[in-house]
Amino acid sequence: MTMTRQMPEADVTPVQASSITRWDHEADVVIAGYGVAGAAAAVEAARSGADVLVVERTGSWGGAAAMAGGFIYLGGGTGLQKACGFDDSVDNMAAFLNVAMGPGADAARIADYCAGSVAHFDWLVSCGVPFKAEFFSEPGWEPMGDQGLMYSGGENAYPFNTIATPAPRGHVPQMSNKKQGEASAGYMLMKPLVETATAAGARALYDVRVQSLIVDPDGRVVGMRARQYGTEMAIRARRGIVLATGSFAYNDAMVARYAPRIAGRPAASIEQHDGQAIRMAQALGADLAHMDATEVAIFIDPQQLMRGILVNGRGQRYVAEDTYPGRIGQLTLYHQDNTAYLIIDNDAQEEAMDSWSPKFMLRQPTWVADNVADLERDIGLAPGSLQATVAAYNEGAARGEDPLLHKKTEWLRPIGSPIGAIDLRENTGGFTLGGLHTTLNAEVLHVNGEPIPGLFAAGRSTAGLAAWGYASGVSLGDGSFYGRRAGRAAASARA
Amino acid sequence: MTMTRQMPEADVTPVQASSITRWDHEADVVIAGYGVAGAAAAVEAARSGADVLVVERTGSWGGAAAMAGGFIYLGGGTGLQKACGFDDSVDNMAAFLNVAMGPGADAARIADYCAGSVAHFDWLVSCGVPFKAEFFSEPGWEPMGDQGLMYSGGENAYPFNTIATPAPRGHVPQMSNKKQGEASAGYMLMKPLVETATAAGARALYDVRVQSLIVDPDGRVVGMRARQYGTEMAIRARRGIVLATGSFAYNDAMVARYAPRIAGRPAASIEQHDGQAIRMAQALGADLAHMDATEVAIFIDPQQLMRGILVNGRGQRYVAEDTYPGRIGQLTLYHQDNTAYLIIDNDAQEEAMDSWSPKFMLRQPTWVADNVADLERDIGLAPGSLQATVAAYNEGAARGEDPLLHKKTEWLRPIGSPIGAIDLRENTGGFTLGGLHTTLNAEVLHVNGEPIPGLFAAGRSTAGLAAWGYASGVSLGDGSFYGRRAGRAAASARA
Numbered sequence: 001m002t003m004t005r006q007m008p009e010a011d012v013t014p015v016q017a018s019s020i021t022r023w024d025h026e027a028d029v030v031i032a033g034y035g036v037a038g039a040a041a042a043v044e045a046a047r048s049g050a051d052v053l054v055v056e057r058t059g060s061w062g063g064a065a066a067m068a069g070g071f072i073y074l075g076g077g078t079g080l081q082k083a084c085g086f087d088d089s090v091d092n093m094a095a096f097l098n099v100a101m102g103p104g105a106d107a108a109r110i111a112d113y114c115a116g117s118v119a120h121f122d123w124l125v126s127c128g129v130p131f132k133a134e135f136f137s138e139p140g141w142e143p144m145g146d147q148g149l150m151y152s153g154g155e156n157a158y159p160f161n162t163i164a165t166p167a168p169r170g171h172v173p174q175m176s177n178k179k180q181g182e183a184s185a186g187y188m189l190m191k192p193l194v195e196t197a198t199a200a201g202a203r204a205l206y207d208v209r210v211q212s213l214i215v216d217p218d219g220r221v222v223g224m225r226a227r228q229y230g231t232e233m234a235i236r237a238r239r240g241i242v243l244a245t246g247s248f249a250y251n252d253a254m255v256a257r258y259a260p261r262i263a264g265r266p267a268a269s270i271e272q273h274d275g276q277a278i279r280m281a282q283a284l285g286a287d288l289a290h291m292d293a294t295e296v297a298i299f300i301d302p303q304q305l306m307r308g309i310l311v312n313g314r315g316q317r318y319v320a321e322d323t324y325p326g327r328i329g330q331l332t333l334y335h336q337d338n339t340a341y342l343i344i345d346n347d348a349q350e351e352a353m354d355s356w357s358p359k360f361m362l363r364q365p366t367w368v369a370d371n372v373a374d375l376e377r378d379i380g381l382a383p384g385s386l387q388a389t390v391a392a393y394n395e396g397a398a399r400g401e402d403p404l405l406h407k408k409t410e411w412l413r414p415i416g417s418p419i420g421a422i423d424l425r426e427n428t429g430g431f432t433l434g435g436l437h438t439t440l441n442a443e444v445l446h447v448n449g450e451p452i453p454g455l456f457a458a459g460r461s462t463a464g465l466a467a468w469g470y471a472s473g474v475s476l477g478d479g480s481f482y483g484r485r486a487g488r489a490a491a492s493a494r495a
Numbered sequence: 496m497t498m499t500r501q502m503p504e505a506d507v508t509p510v511q512a513s514s515i516t517r518w519d520h521e522a523d524v525v526i527a528g529y530g531v532a533g534a535a536a537a538v539e540a541a542r543s544g545a546d547v548l549v550v551e552r553t554g555s556w557g558g559a560a561a562m563a564g565g566f567i568y569l570g571g572g573t574g575l576q577k578a579c580g581f582d583d584s585v586d587n588m589a590a591f592l593n594v595a596m597g598p599g600a601d602a603a604r605i606a607d608y609c610a611g612s613v614a615h616f617d618w619l620v621s622c623g624v625p626f627k628a629e630f631f632s633e634p635g636w637e638p639m640g641d642q643g644l645m646y647s648g649g650e651n652a653y654p655f656n657t658i659a660t661p662a663p664r665g666h667v668p669q670m671s672n673k674k675q676g677e678a679s680a681g682y683m684l685m686k687p688l689v690e691t692a693t694a695a696g697a698r699a700l701y702d703v704r705v706q707s708l709i710v711d712p713d714g715r716v717v718g719m720r721a722r723q724y725g726t727e728m729a730i731r732a733r734r735g736i737v738l739a740t741g742s743f744a745y746n747d748a749m750v751a752r753y754a755p756r757i758a759g760r761p762a763a764s765i766e767q768h769d770g771q772a773i774r775m776a777q778a779l780g781a782d783l784a785h786m787d788a789t790e791v792a793i794f795i796d797p798q799q800l801m802r803g804i805l806v807n808g809r810g811q812r813y814v815a816e817d818t819y820p821g822r823i824g825q826l827t828l829y830h831q832d833n834t835a836y837l838i839i840d841n842d843a844q845e846e847a848m849d850s851w852s853p854k855f856m857l858r859q860p861t862w863v864a865d866n867v868a869d870l871e872r873d874i875g876l877a878p879g880s881l882q883a884t885v886a887a888y889n890e891g892a893a894r895g896e897d898p899l900l901h902k903k904t905e906w907l908r909p910i911g912s913p914i915g916a917i918d919l920r921e922n923t924g925g926f927t928l929g930g931l932h933t934t935l936n937a938e939v940l941h942v943n944g945e946p947i948p949g950l951f952a953a954g955r956s957t958a959g960l961a962a963w964g965y966a967s968g969v970s971l972g973d974g975s976f977y978g979r980r981a982g983r984a985a986a987s988a989r990a
Contacts, residue, residue, distance in 0.1 A: 404877040
């Protein structure tokens with residue numbers, strides 16, 4: 001298609017290079033988005049000798065990564081795992097991910113990622129990302145201090161602990177001063193990566209919104225249209241373009257069409273994640289994958305989760321409460337109609353309140369009753385349903401077993417009274433995991449199955465490791481891993 | 496993109512009209528696929544005065560429709576509903592569909608479809624589609640005889656019977672001789688539609704596989720490349736093209752990327768459903784919707800389902816057994832990890848065996864035991880789990896109530912012994928419901944939000960009424976309804 005007419009801002013229709021009268025900026029490799037994928041791409045492209053320009057929509061680098069908890073999912077025997085006393089292997093890591101990343105997970109991508117994981121950790125360290133060799137044990141969404149390693153995907157919980165040898169793989173950059181909130185772990189990841197990219201020669205242009213791709217007559221991507229402070233510009237990429245603008249979690253129309261269950265509840269994402277790069281590439285015939293996949297958090301502290309039992313709208317337990325809370329979020333939103341109640345007795349609630357979790361994270365029971373029958377009626381559950389569930393749980397817990405869901409023995413204790421319930425209906429949120437379908441070299445694939453020449457992508461604008469499943473750190477992990485690939489591939493593409 | 500190089504067969508990259516040296520066939524409106532959407536489009540386009548050519552991949556018209564059970568989901572007070580003594584209204588039908596078609600269902604499309612439903616029924620009748628004014632009551636997947644009307648979406652079961660006034664909307668064309676299997680209801684739908692299209696002047700070309708779209712310099716679709724017996728051809732559409740080639744249920748790569756849970760279990764579909772039209776339009780920048788949505792059947796006769804209780808891998812009930820079995824299939828595949836066991840006692844099993852369902856449809860128990868505890872152990876369920884479930888069910892059934900799931904009183908009876916269980920693990924299959932994102936006039940939408948000039952689509956190559964939810968008859972319903980719209984819109988498009 002040759003399209004030279006004036007477009008409204010939202011129009012992502014590709015533009016023919018012949019219609020461009022002036023190139024406002026030019027580089028060998030042009031990267032859209034200065035989050036973790038863009039920064040990793042910038043480092044590698046610049047180190048490959050390419051002239052690199054990063055265009056970023058906001059006023060600064062960082063993206064969603066800089067605001068994140070900072071987990072990077074790595075394993076197979078990283079230096080940090082070894083320093084903390086954990087054994088792991090490439091095969092063991094892959095065995096876990098092939099199941100935990102859900103139906104439809106791409107086994108070839110997982111194998112590739114696991115095989116390169118130790119080297120990727122070393123690369124991050126070589127870029128100056130700091131990791132403290134200290135393990136943080138659960139429960140918690142993330143370490144309370146500056147510890148560097150934590151379980152982040154339910155590796156040590158049922159059913160994953162029966163599938164692979166548990167090993168923690170959540171690698172967390174060390175924060176200089178977490179308690180005062182002066183830096184997030186994500187910031188401590190981004191800052192050294194951007195400094196490394198800058199030192200290697202990468203330039204950056206801020207407040208630039210990318211609009212559409214520019215192609216030459218044989219379909220090769222040679223540039224991008226963009227806007228800066230309302231001014232249209234054309235940016236030429238002599239070798240390649242890397243799309244790294246993040247997910248579509250904040251594009252309501254795309255969410256409605258592709259991931260409707262997460263509609264209205266974006267979390268752990270940023271408003272800039274509007275799917276722009278996905279649409280720009282789709283307009284060129286790019287293929288997609290796993291568009292329905294989402295990360296899902298459940299808004300309850302694991303200190304409470306693990307000490308209670310979680311039941312659905314039928315009063316039934318459905319997941320081991322001591323697994324990765326993101327998995328609990330997914331199962332609750334998708335399989336239990338976003339309806340859950342955490343049943344917790346007074347003693348367990350007090351223990352949680354006395355734990356290391358900050359008080360503001362912990363929730364008070366919505367209902368409190370003297371016995372299960374009363375609580376069941378107060379919540380509005382079917383008569384007898386919660387009573388049977390608690391009776392079965394208590395019977396097993398009394399002998400240290402959970403035959404139904406295999407919660408670990410250390411968290412099993414019969415539920416006594418007074419007994420409370422925390423209302424967890426509509427208490428989930430998350431971000432989208434699907435996006436452009438790419439090769440392991442971060443080339444964007446056309447629906448005809450061939451790479452689109454000159455076009456590369458990484459991060460949450462692409463479908464990565466996760467399909468219907470997740471572990472904290474997978475997004476920063478595959479974003480940085482395939483961001484590097486994208487930078488190298490773009491730098492070596494035909495000029 | 497200008498693409499004139501020779502393509503391998505799978506290449507769906509659009510071709511510039513300027514590269515076409517000869518048009519092998521030509522018509523005002525060219526329709527790809529002669530199933531229900533294509534036939535409805537052909538009738539309306541031809542009746543609008545357009546010269547119409549239908550190209551069909553197989554040796555004959557019919558598509559998946561001709562092999563289907565033939566349900567067409569219609570309501571709002573059709574002649575057939577009235578003749579069978581049922582009240583319905585447009586609003587009542589929409590209230591049901593807005594919930595039953597699942598999260599993400601398109602309320603505007605549902606409103607549009609419901610408003611036109613009575614007229615669409617009349618149109619089918621005017622085309623010669625026969626309906627016998629007789630209601631068939633459950634249980635069963637479809638009528639056992641030639642009855643014309645049946646519940647087909649759980650309208651009269653919980654929770655839908657609390658949301659809208661139950662009305663049956665599965666309209667089934669009358670078969671001339673069902674028992675001898677000489678005609679399916681789907682055939683009785685297709686035959687008159689094709690005869691009507693032919694009488695109106697529509698031509699057909701068989702054994703033609705469409706390959707890619709042909710566009711003029713301003714992006715308008717003006718034709719298709721295709722192959723017949725290995726010979727390449729170019730087909731010109733003076734006014735518009737209608738894509739009606741069905742779903743992507745048999746495209747393994749697409750299923751893996753978009754609907755992985757249904758991978759390896761296509762059902763009620765045909766092998767020609769390879770997503771070709773979806774990919775052809777994607778290559779032009781067409782947008783998609785609801786690609787993860789699927790119809791799911793569970794392979795068990797409703798005569799047995801309704802007489803037993805269905806439990807998941809934790810021994811818990813999760814759905815009223817007397818609802819639409821397709822809903823049970825969806826909930827089982829997606830929410831219960833494709834694991835279910837039907838618990839049925841000897842008396843209920845004998846009743847099912849004596850019912851109108853053919854013997855070969857009914858299954859024998861996988862396990863039989865003298866009591867629930869033994870059965871629970873034989874299946875391998877957690878100790879006590881099934882016992883608690885049966886005890887709770889029996890306690891309610893004895894007084895004619897099902898407080899947990901609200902199965903209708905007529906199907907409630909305490910479960911006695913001997914007791915059996917039918918293994919329903921991995922006993923589901925289905926077809927994909929997602930596809931091209933279209934307007935209510937069946938225009939194919941580009942990712943920039945505008946219709947692609949000259950391109951229309953209907954049927955299961957598009958996202959229709961259903962998102963994450965289904966009722967039997969929705970596919971033939973929206974396929975024929977929006978097929979008509981596509982035919983009219985293409986016929987009136989700028990020449």
